[in-house]
Amino acid sequence: MRKKHIYKNIIITFLYQVIYILCGLIIPQAIINKFGSETNGLIISVTQFITYITIMESGFGLAVKSMLYKPLAENNKKKISSVLYTTDSFFKKLSIILFVYVAILCLVYPFIIKSNFSYFYTVSLILIIAISIFAEYFMGMSYKLYLQAAQKTYIISLIQLITYVVNTIIVLILLNFNSSIHFIKFVGALLFLIRPFVQKYIVEKKYGIKINKTCKKIEIVNKKESLSQHIAGIIHNNIDVFLLSVVSNLTTISIYSVYSLVISTKKLIILS
Numbered sequence: 001m002r003k004k005h006i007y008k009n010i011i012i013t014f015l016y017q018v019i020y021i022l023c024g025l026i027i028p029q030a031i032i033n034k035f036g037s038e039t040n041g042l043i044i045s046v047t048q049f050i051t052y053i054t055i056m057e058s059g060f061g062l063a064v065k066s067m068l069y070k071p072l073a074e075n076n077k078k079k080i081s082s083v084l085y086t087t088d089s090f091f092k093k094l095s096i097i098l099f100v101y102v103a104i105l106c107l108v109y110p111f112i113i114k115s116n117f118s119y120f121y122t123v124s125l126i127l128i129i130a131i132s133i134f135a136e137y138f139m140g141m142s143y144k145l146y147l148q149a150a151q152k153t154y155i156i157s158l159i160q161l162i163t164y165v166v167n168t169i170i171v172l173i174l175l176n177f178n179s180s181i182h183f184i185k186f187v188g189a190l191l192f193l194i195r196p197f198v199q200k201y202i203v204e205k206k207y208g209i210k211i212n213k214t215c216k217k218i219e220i221v222n223k224k225e226s227l228s229q230h231i232a233g234i235i236h237n238n239i240d241v242f243l244l245s246v247v248s249n250l251t252t253i254s255i256y257s258v259y260s261l262v263i264s265t266k267k268l269i270i271l272s
Contacts, residue, residue: 008154016157016164023168024261032254034175038115041250043185044257045113046126048241049105050133053098060090061145068149077209080146084211088142095138102130114249121182128185132192140196142211143203150207159198167191 031040064087071079110122136144147155167188174184203209240260244253 006151009151009157012154012161013157016161019161019164021261021264023164024264026168027171028254028258028261030172030175031181032258035181037254038117038250039181040257041252041254042113042115042117042122042125043129043181045241045245045250045253046109046122046129049109049245050102050126050130052242053094053101053133060087061141064145065149068146072150080209081211084142084146084209087145088139088211091137091141095134098130098134098137102126102134113245124182125185128182128189131186131189132195135193135196138196140199143196143199146203146207146209147199155202156199159195163191163195 028040028044031043064083067083068080071077071083106123106126109126110117110119113122115122144156147153170187170191171184174187240256241253244256
């Protein structure tokens with residue numbers, strides 16, 4: 001059974017990475033052709049700035065997974081539920097911080113970047129892109145961490161694979177109907193909202209794990225050990241677009257992102 005899960009994880013995760021790479025090549029090219037490089041650069045920059053909030057996680061997710069291994073091995077559902085309840089409470093607090101961060105970003109970001117877009121155009125795009133990230137932290141992260149710790153990452157990869165394919169098809173259709181970039185990103189955000197609901201349904205119905213107020217909160221250990229690794233990863237993977245957003249313009253960011261796809265593709269293949 002364990003080998004079966006390993007094979008599933010390897011095959012489906014690799015397939016997901018291939019689909020992710022293909023979608024990552026198709027969508028930006030389609031957006032550039034329709035709206036220009038500056039719009040694509042704005043989307044990339046805004047997305048990167050919003051994901052910086054994940055540094056507030058401080059490696060909490062890594063610590064949670066390490067605490068789930070023993071109760072998973074013992075099939076101790078009560079202990080698992082307690083760990084996930086504590087995790088869910090943490091990420092709900094983090095989602096409030098995310099809300100405040102996005103509000104600050106709306107006030108500051110339009111004045112940082114060099115662009116020809118209006119204030120309302122930029123702020124509305126920030127809010128739309130923030131929707132799916134907010135949903136993931138508010139209700140989906142605990143179930144995602146459980147599936148990862150239980151060596152069932154193939155479920156996460158399969159859900160992501162399907163949503164990326166559907167999103168790519170929707171983007172191409174809406175572009176053909178001359179829809180605005182805001183409407184296209186909004187429809188995509190609604191699609192990605194489905195992910196946490198699906199993960200929650202699978203964990204509760206298939207594995208019998210539920211998070212509710214009857215669960216007891218526990219102390220998550222090893223948070224400090226996970227912190228340095230998490231911060232290092234955030235800085236290493238995201239500092240490039242941040243610097244370009246401050247010192248350059250959106251067109252440059254768009255061009256850079258297209259060329260960096262080569263490196264990203266190699267990295268994803270190795271990770272797979």
